[in-house]
Amino acid sequence: MRYLWQMLAALAVLAALSGGAVVTLGLYNVSARVGHLPGVSWVLHTAFRNSVRLRAERPPQLPDLNDPALIELGARHYDWACRACHAAPGVAQSPTMAAMVPPPPHIETAVQGWQPHHLHWITANGIKMTGMPQWPAARDDEVWPVVAFLTAVQDGMTGAAYAALTRLPDGPAPQAYCRGCHTPALGTHVPPLAGQGAAYLRMSLRAYLDGSRASGIMAQAVSRPSPAELDALATWFAQQPAPTHAPPPTPAPLIAQGRALAHAATADPDVPACAACHGPNASESAAETPTLVGLPPAYIRQQLLLWRDGARGGGSRAHLMRVAAQNLSDADITALTAYYTTLETNGTGPENE
Amino acid sequence: MxxxxxxxxxxxxxxxxxxxxxxxxxxxxxGCDGRQSVLAPGGADARVLGDLFWVMLGGAIILWLLVNGLFFYVTRINRAALSRRFANGLIIVGGVIFPTVILGALLAYGLSIMPDQRAPGDGLTLRVTGEQWWWRVEYWPEGAEAPIISANEIRLPAGQRSEIILDAGRVIHSFWIPALGGKMDMFPGRETRMSLHPEAPGHWRGQCAEFCGASHALMAFEVVAMAPDDFALWLAAQEAPAAPPADPAGIRGAEVFTREGCGACHTVRGPEGRDSQPRGAVGPDLTHVGSRLSLGAGTLGTTLEDFETWIAHTGAIKPEVEMPAYDHLSAGDLSDLAQYLKGLE
Structure with missing residues (x-):
């Protein structure tokens, strides 16, 4: 019995020594050209597939993944952020990317066999030791456009369709790149920039750049132009005429409820008056305060949720808005969204009283 | 050290x-002296409570002397055995009759002073709501249809009994002005009431007496009793819309107030129908903040420096306070804003 223990101890010491030698003396060959030992790839890949299936949770309600605007937004982000590794529908992968170990699968192959919530989990979390990055911001809501695009690829998107989806509008770069998404066609998901002040746009672009306003899509987008170009973009977009704005049909009682909240005219004083900074009639607001008139409902709603949940930042007054939104209920957010998306103008006028 | x-x-x-x-x-x-003491009464109710305290204290001393005197007598002065008859008498008189009479008398006295404590007010009604961590105050003069709104300060006419209705926002607080009367708890969604009768003009301090969160200890208020005529003048001034200062710094400060959206939470009542701001009610009404005796609910004074310190460092002064720190304001803006608020008298 004693002899057995001595043997085991000796073996343990030997194993530790050889393990240390492999790490410190560089005995393990990390060459991608040599590849994995037989069976290792199978073990890793199987572990990956089962790990995703175990962890990805099916949300109670999926967004409408067939929404063309959602698919286009996802495709445009994919084109700038993901295409380098996974290529694009109808386009062959670059030989360099195909030589990675493990090789990133071509997007047409990669999407096969997964359900939308799996694709969401993979895109949001990334995969360790494969080179697949996690979403570069803590914003799981932003991943759905990419998932919509990926399900469209599952459904057999052609190369021509992809090219049409990701084509940049005419006009000078880098404005054309921004206008690709900030266009009325994607207006349900992406806010228009014209109509906002230059100071607010400049502040927001810088907040995306330094990460104080979390967004994986915008963080990637603002990494494209130089900081000087970003400031010029802010100025340029602020000078564009605000798009004509057609308020969505909204029930009148909901608008009235939102108006009362926005003007602190409710019995419950827990919510600060939005109108004090965001109007209507807030003609002297700080320059970095956004105008809410003309913003799409889905955008206002999502931003209020982010503020309420403490997940939104950006600018020197973010701490004010975080406190202002902290007591909003889901119903409050619905009512405020209804009110602000039906406002025609931000100025003074009888219709605002 | x-x-x-x-x-x-x-x-x-x-x-x-x-x-x-x-x-x-x-x-x-x-603790016995000063503006926040039950032993320096300035109100009829506090005086009754003080009397009760002194009577009880006197009685307790006499009882203590009697019991210990008896003990001393039987152990040191007369160590001989007592006669059975005397011992029985002692138990019956000292153990049954004497306590019954004393406790009965105290009960009668206690019951006789209770109606005073629950007496209704003479005319003026105050409605005080405990918030985290400040006091929302409404004055309802007799027959008024709308309240005169103030905060963090209680003013009462001396020589009269005022009705006080108590309520609370989110958690339980307790309203206590030691120099004027007893305390009464404030519950969210349930009204309680009390009345107070300051005897002469004076100046005291009140304090929340029920733990209500991180800044409970910093939830105090100033209390002022004024001669009825002075009180009427003061109340009329509080009812009037704000008279913003006209000096250049004050005017710039008003612009800062608007630009920074202070009106989202704080009302500054403008002339009728001409509010430049929504009437936010998350925080204290500031229409006449310059005339108050403290800032941050009894936490700071009211110098220009106090205004600046409070606005720029709210959370450092009152932990977990809802008002965010306006530390992003430039020194000039902060000073102008202080000038404006101090000027709202």
């Missing part, structure tokens, strides 16, 4: 004991 400890070590133990008991006694006695 180390130096003083070393010095204390040289003092003889008996002197150290003497010194610390003297210190404790001074600390305890300092």
């Amino acid at each position: 180390t130096g003083s400890t070393a010095r204390v070590d040289h003092i003889a133990p008996s002197r150290r004991l003497l010194r610390s008991s003297a210190l404790l006694a001074t600390l305890a006695l300092s």
Whole structure:
């Protein structure tokens, strides 16, 4: 019995020594050209597939993944952020990317066999030791456009369709790149920039750049132009005429409820008056305060949720808005969204009283 | 710190004991005087409570002397066995009759002063709501249809009994002005009431007396009793819309107030129908903040410097306070804003 223990101890010491030698003396060959030992790839890949299936949770309600605007937004982000590794529908992968170990699968192959919530989990979390990055911001809501695009690829998107989806509008770069998404066609998901002040746009672009306003899509987008170009973009977009704005049909009682909240005219004083900074009639607001008139409902709603949940930042007054939104209920957010998306103008006028 | 400890070590133990008991006694006695003491009554109710306290204290001393005197007598003066008859008499008189009479008398006295404590007010009604951590105050003069709104300060006409309705926002608080009367708890969604009767003009301090969160200890208020005529003038001034200062700094400060959206939470009542701001009610009404005696619910004074300190460092002064710190304001903006608010008299 004693002899057995001595043997085991000796073996343990030997194993530790050889393990240390492999790490410190560089005995393990990390060459991608040599590849994995037989069976290792199978073990890793199987572990990956089962790990995703175990962890990805099916949300109670999926967004409408067939929404063309959602698919286009996802495709445009994919084109700038993901295409380098996974290529694009109808386009062959670059030989360099195909030589990675493990090789990133071509997007047409990669999407096969997964359900939308799996694709969401993979895109949001990334995969360790494969080179697949996690979403570069803590914003799981932003991943759905990419998932919509990926399900469209599952459904057999052609190369021509992809090219049409990701084509940049005419006009000078880098404005054309921004206008690709900030266009009325994607207006349900992406806010228009014209109509906002230059100071607010400049502040927001810088907040995306330094990460104080979390967004994986915008963080990637603002990494494209130089900081000087970003400031010029802010100025340029602020000078564009605000798009004509057609308020969505909204029930009148909901608008009235939102108006009362926005003007602190409710019995419950827990919510600060939005109108004090965001109007209507807030003609002297700080320059970095956004105008809410003309913003799409889905955008206002999502931003209020982010503020309420403490997940939104950006600018020197973010701490004010975080406190202002902290007591909003889901119903409050619905009512405020209804009110602000039906406002025609931000100025003074009888219709605002 | 180390130096003083070393010095204390040289003092003889008996002197150290003497010194610390003297210190404790001074600390305890300092609680008996001043603006927040039940032993320096300024109101009819506090006086009744004070009398009750002194009567009880006197009675307790007499009882203590009697019991210990008897004990001393039987153990030191007369050690002989008592006669059975005397012992029985002692038990019946000292153990049954005497306590019954004393407790009965105290009960009668206690019951006789209770109606005063629950007496209705003479005319003026105040409605005080406990918030985290400040006091929302409404004045309802007799027959008024709308309240006169103020905060963090209670003013009462001297020589009259005022009705006080108590309520709370989110958690339980307790309303207590030791120099004027007893305390009463404030519950969210349930009204309680009390009435107070300051006897002469004076100036005291009230304090929340029920733990209500991180800044409970910093939830106080100033209390002022005024001669009825002075009170009427003061109330009329509070009812009037704000008279913003006209000096350049004050005017710039008003612009800062608007630009920073202060009106989202704080009302500054403009002339009728001409509010430049929504009437936010998350925080205290600031229409006449310049005329108040404290900032941050009894936490700071009201100098220009106090205004600046409070606005820029709210959370550092009152932990977990809802108002965000406006530390992003430039020194000039902050000073202008302070000038404007201080000017709202």
